[in-house]
Amino acid sequence: MGGDHQTTRNPINLRGWTLRDNDGNRYRYRFDNVRLAGRAIIRIHTGHGHDTRTDLFQDRRDYVWDNRSDAATLRDDRGRTVDTETWGRRR
Numbered sequence: 001m002g003g004d005h006q007t008t009r010n011p012i013n014l015r016g017w018t019l020r021d022n023d024g025n026r027y028r029y030r031f032d033n034v035r036l037a038g039r040a041i042i043r044i045h046t047g048h049g050h051d052t053r054t055d056l057f058q059d060r061r062d063y064v065w066d067n068r069s070d071a072a073t074l075r076d077d078r079g080r081t082v083d084t085e086t087w088g089r090r091r
Contacts, residue, residue, distance in 0.1 A: 009038035011035055011037050011040075012035070013033065013036075014031040014034040014035075015032060015034065015077065016031065016076075017030070017076050017077055017082075018030050018031070018074070018075045019044060019073070019074050019075075020072070020075070021064055021070060021071065022069075022071040029044065031056075040053075040054075042056060044058065045058065046058050046062075046063060046064045047059070047060065069087065070086070071085065071086040071087075072084070072085045
């Protein structure tokens with residue numbers, strides 16, 4: 001996923017798409033009306049900041065992903081898995 005890289009030339013609207021952690025219930029981020037240009041990159045940050053075309057901030061106080069072992073799963077507005085990034089060992 002590495003920042004959620006758009007691999008087609010056509011823009012897409014991420015409204016209703018979700019980003020979840022390995023647990024799936026502990027953390028879920030739902031995209032609002034976010035338009036991602038073709039072949040563009042957008043980074044999702046858990047901390048505080050000002051949203052731009054390339055960076056979105058969730059304004060959370062706590063970290064979401066475990067540095068030792070976790071996963072981030074991106075699903076479209078129909079719940080279909082678009083991409084998953086995993087790291088570390090599974091428990």
